[in-house]
Amino acid sequence: MSYLAITFPPDFSSENLFMAVTREAQVITPAEALSRLVTGNKRFVYGNPRYGHDVTQAAATAGGQQPHSVVLGCIDSRVPLEAIFDQPFGSICVARSGAHVLDRSLIGSVGFAVAELGVSLVVVVGHQRCGAVNATVKALRAGTVSEGEIGYLVDQLAPAVREVGIDDPDAAEKAIRAHVIRTTDRLHKVESLAAAMAAGRINVVGAIYDLDSGWVEFLS
Template identity: 45%
Template sequence: MKTPSRRHILTAFGAAVGAGALAACTTEAGPSTSPGGGQPDASVGGDGPHTSAGAIGRHPPTSDVVADGKQALERLLAGNARFVAAQEQDLDEGIARRIAVSKGQHPFATILGCVDSRVPIELVFDQGLGDLVVVRSAGGALDRSVIGSLEFGVTELHTPLLLVLGHQRCGALDATIKALDKPTSHPGKLGYLVDTLAPAVRQTFGKPGDRLTNAVHANVTHVLAELRQSPVIAPLEKSGKLQLTGAYYELDTGKVTLEP
């Protein structure tokens, strides 16, 4: 029997949870979020279920320390395996988790992905509130704001992993291929987007295989090379404090595979 996703569970029990939370606020303990107030504390770890009124879910699994980028990547891939098998965790987005991360955040990975609506990063890796620093741009295109956001994730939030995620049938890269095949003017900032993605697309000209798939893989490689020029990111990778990795998401299967 298929295990219901957390979204389905939260939808099915949303009304009951809301009633429970309202009842909890009227108890003698009051609405305190301290450990003695019936709500979870952000510093408490473990996977056991909460029993306090109004609290649904477990303490965040990421309360366990992630030692390095290798462990962070293993956690992402394990989450993706659950997503592919439709066996997602169902308790890491509930009230307990929300309260826990409201006091502070300790994400374990920073991910650059595309704005494509079919690639919701947290769902793809079966992660919840406070688990990931997610930066998205069309095709994973880099500009100062995107790079600065990634630098923020790895320096200020100390994530030991920076993952660049390309995906199957990327519309932004497909549009770039068409624009290079038949040059035309673009309104607004669309021309900037084409110019930013064009170097990776040009690398695939004349190569065998599907042009778009080749362009997606080439773009992941190109983005990683550009990020390694960052005076913030490069030293962290060199010192071993940060792991940079590329990956590819298949829309058809939901599977994420690492780039060679």
Template identity: 60%
Template sequence: MRSPRAVPTGAGGAGGAGGAGGAGGAGPDGRPAGGTPRAALAELLAGNRRFVSGQPIHGHDVTAAAASASGDQQPYAVVLGCIDSRVPLEAIFDQTFGSICVIRTGGHVLDRAVLGSIEYVVDELGVPLVMVLGHERCGAVASALDAVRGGRRPAGSLAHLVDQIAPAVHEVGVDDPGAHPMAIRRHVLRTVAALRADDLLAAPVAAGRVNVVGALYDLSTAQVTLLNPTRSRPVDHGRG
């Protein structure tokens, strides 16, 4: 099975995800001007390029923390990522305090609490961009792959994570030698599809006020790469 085509984060990269890309322009606090999904995505990717090139502009010290607390929070994006300790989201996007909302679960699994949190950020805080960020060599996806291959669910609550990721594994096929990276990509796209179809997110997404994109983080290069959406059944996030 062919894996989804990746879009580099260079000059044309941002345009590969729902038309969001290009230089949106950032204010003095590093937040994008304009408040659009396109500008938000452009700033996230620009921040990653700064991080990769070793030229970050945001420090994470007590002065920056105090400055962010002086008024109401005004994040411009929410990033749903994995709990992997090698992927610190504010750092890899070179973002300061208050710029992005971060949600992390094993394998960026989307459950009702996570979904409600994203709905809150979009509806109450007016955030125009949701990014689902997977990463190479994801251990949660590897666990799901092992469980499907062995026909045994793990014990405890880990079984819930595996159950949410397993459909992506089934879509790519466990016998494919590239099953692990392909399942990682497929799981990102399934999560994106679920968010776009959500009752409270579908309307602003359709109107262009909000964009939901999928991306992958390369552990070796620290580069974030957008994924082009393809047809994929959304993951069941367990809404009652």
């Protein structure tokens, strides 16, 4: 078995790098956390990313973390959340499922990030041309029943599709937005998150990622 040898510069100090990275990642207010994601997305879109998969940064954050946001998104391989927001190691927690469908484990993960890691912002990110939403629209139009795990996703996404209208030609794209809103609304009703929001400690927002341009649209 062979191993990759990593050589750090002579003045490298993991402790100093850890402190620098965590100071940058840690924020106080939900508004500042949101600002960091917005400006990071701009850097990503304009081709000027500041962060990447840098092993020295990974090593610097190995001793602890102080993330400012938890981002809930889809499993779609075209939507790497750390990349589209151009965030460094240790700055955001990421939770993913098909079409960001919530279950107890995901809600618990978000709650953990808020209560134990002190994040200031919860972001739900949907995206264009979501395969799970498209499959749900097709199933509802055909009147077919999907079984097993995929059936669970369809059942969870069906209310958003019905909300916009199954026969609408743009039902899939409209349902993506509706599902983001429904997901954020559900998170608003989680007791621990609602209490943190009432205290002004966190915010919960929705967003849509544009696959073609790279822009993230935050929903009001």
